[in-house]
């Protein structure tokens with residue numbers, strides 16, 4: 001049964017926020033120029049939206065049994081962020097079958113994880129215990145808006161409150177089972193509603209950190225600086241940066257060519273400059289694109305490729321970091 005996406009609460013807005021909205025929870029809610037004539041003005045000038053969000057305790061309870069929560073961010077589109085998220089999900093779940101992994105696709109307007117993970121066209125099951133994610137393998141579940149759409153060509157033309165409502169539903173209504181070791185959250189490019197919402201809703205339960213994906217050229221690194229600034233302003237730990245499509249390794253002769261040239265030193269230099277961990281470079285390998293299009297596990301078919309080795313090194317670096325942080329938290333260091 002396809003669940004209803006929208007669940008209106010008494011304290012929700014009647015309509016999405018218009019352009020130039022000062023923010024329904026801000027000091028100027030209901031009083032800005034954009035508020036004149038807005039259908040939400042009455043609710044925004046009341047104090048209903050400014051109190052504690054009653055859904056936060058529900059989200060906290062739902063996510064309490066997830067050991068590690070990781071956001072995947074990119075400054076720009078087209079750097080292979082969702083591809084990398086799918087590779088990361090396959091890599092962690094394949095490299096250690098004892099781990100339980102969840103992937104959450106928050107790219108609401110452009111969900112692509114279902115196709116990349118080979119479960120496009122599936123639908124989620126709704127029961128008293130919540131929405132059951134679609135299982136890609138025994139230890140890898142996926143939640144995406146794509147599972148709620150009538151077909152893959154349906155456009156999601158949402159903004160503001162409606163997107164926030166869905167993100168909240170994903171966090172409080174998805175039943176990931178008794179325990180998850182890792183929840184990997186794929187976000188859209190940039191720093192927009194989705195990012196602010198997920199950071200706000202997960203504030204109490206905690207996010208282990210963010211993984212930032214870039215390509216080597218300066219045009220991508222420029223936007224990565226904004227993403228790093230966003231993490232610092234919102235208090236999200238940066239687990240590190242991954243340079244994707246970093247050189248092309250010919251599958252035949254194994255020779256490497258630089259397609260996206262690191263004209264200003266690439267991701268490694270940026271990490272040194274901004275003092276964040278550099279997690280590694282993943283070469284461009286056309287077989288990754290082929291596996292994503294077919295929804296196949298790259299690590300089963302090409303486990304000895306340079307790209308697989310590079311991604312598994314990133315996985316090791318992330319696991320080392322979050323597990324060390326967890327141990328230090330337990331020791332209160």
Ligand code: SF4
Pocket residue numbers: 013016017018020021022023024028029030031032034035036038039040041042044
């Ligand atoms: S009334 Fe509320 S939703 Fe409408 S513009 Fe003002 S703050 Fe935004």
